[in-house]
Amino acid sequence: MIQSSAPYWQGHSWKKALAEAIHDPHVLFDILNLPLNHLASARAVAKIFPLRVTHSFVARMQPGDINDPLLRQVLPVHLENEFTPGYSTDPVGDRQASKRPGVIHKYHGRVLLVTTGACAVHCRYCFRRHFPYSQANPAANDWQQALQYIAQDASIGEVILSGGDPLSLSDEKLLRLVSLLAQIPHVNTLRIHSRLPIVLPQRISEALIDQLTTTRLQIILVIHANHGNEINAEVITALDILRHYNIPLLNQSVLLRQVNDNADALARLSRKLFTHGVMPYYLHTLDAVQGAAHFAVNPQRAQAVYDELSKQLPGYLLPKLVSERAGAYYKIPAFPVQGSL
Numbered sequence: 591m592i593q594s595s596a597p598y599w600q601g602h603s604w605k606k607a608l609a610e611a612i613h614d615p616h617v618l619f620d621i622l623n624l625p626l627n628h629l630a631s632a633r634a635v636a637k638i639f640p641l642r643v644t645h646s647f648v649a650r651m652q653p654g655d656i657n658d659p660l661l662r663q664v665l666p667v668h669l670e671n672e673f674t675p676g677y678s679t680d681p682v683g684d685r686q687a688s689k690r691p692g693v694i695h696k697y698h699g700r701v702l703l704v705t706t707g708a709c710a711v712h713c714r715y716c717f718r719r720h721f722p723y724s725q726a727n728p729a730a731n732d733w734q735q736a737l738q739y740i741a742q743d744a745s746i747g748e749v750i751l752s753g754g755d756p757l758s759l760s761d762e763k764l765l766r767l768v769s770l771l772a773q774i775p776h777v778n779t780l781r782i783h784s785r786l787p788i789v790l791p792q793r794i795s796e797a798l799i800d801q802l803t804t805t806r807l808q809i810i811l812v813i814h815a816n817h818g819n820e821i822n823a824e825v826i827t828a829l830d831i832l833r834h835y836n837i838p839l840l841n842q843s844v845l846l847r848q849v850n851d852n853a854d855a856l857a858r859l860s861r862k863l864f865t866h867g868v869m870p871y872y873l874h875t876l877d878a879v880q881g882a883a884h885f886a887v888n889p890q891r892a893q894a895v896y897d898e899l900s901k902q903l904p905g906y907l908l909p910k911l912v913s914e915r916a917g918a919y920y921k922i923p924a925f926p927v928q929g930s931l
Contacts, residue, residue, distance in 0.1 A: 604793040635666035642712040674883035679720035681877040683916025692728030700748035708758040710790040717877035748779040757786040780807040791828035818858040833867040840871035853898035870909035
């Protein structure tokens with residue numbers, strides 16, 4: 591049994607916490623005592639791409655600081671409404687790679703399921719902020735079209751659950767999907783991409799993970815943290831539960847302007863993650879999605895940050911700096927790697 595922070599975990603419903611996520615910019619401004627001259631634009635932009643953030647994540651932000659690195663990831667700003675040439679509503683080619691509703695098949699040997707459009711937070715740089723979730727819903731017929739596609743292609747050995755966030759599914763729906771995938775003989779690995787262990791850590795319960803690990807499939811969990819301030823005691827408890835069940839943990843980050851575009855912040859994140867059993871995996875350049883151009887780090891700056899990060903970290907703590915491009919068959923290295931020992 592993991593020794594959790596009892597008042598937080600015991601009897602606390604993750605579904606209730608998810609339902610109580612903040613949607614109204616005024617509430618967020620009030621909680622954090624933010625300067626009100628930014629409120630009108632936040633409200634206007636939130637009408638187009640809604641604000642959504644958990645109280646747990648907000649509690650890690652610095653009150654009064656409009657430039658807090660966690661706040662910047664979720665706060666609607668007027669720059670999102672500016673059209674940027676070269677940016678699109680489908681920057682990584684999800685739609686052209688869709689084989690069935692919610693089934694995205696880009697890379698050899700693995701296929702991705704967009705399990706749900708629901709998330710615990712709406713990251714303002716999200717590359718699927720324009721994704722047609724209502725049309726691409728593989729759960730509409732109990733996953734049958736998706737499962738049939740996977741079953742008919744024996745080259746698929748790994749299924750990636752994405753979204754939205756697959757851990758926003760109920761235990762029952764998630765475990766049923768896992769059970770159905772385990773019945774396909776050539777599928778051996780299940781990779782789950784989720785931000786919930788970071789932004790809603792009480793979602794990680796021993797009851798869920800105990801059932802999840804009874805499958806014959808090899809489970810891998812890829813979390814998403816961009817800044818060391820995201821890792822607090824509640825997150826560590828969730829990671830401890832996952833480690834207890836020997837689930838390999840990887841982290842993906844996105845290089846974001848005025849969030850983590852400096853080597854010291856990224857090095858601190860890598861070290862903090864590794865201390866709690868998470869291996870740095872990918873550091874993505876920004877996907878060129880309309881509404882997120884203000885997060886872009888120019889290539890010269892990105893190269894300089896990564897070169898400095900390579901000097902600070904041993905190789906096992908250095909995430910791969912990559913870009914994802916529509917039509918590519920693998921993640922593209924953003925720059926030549928400066929090897930670390």
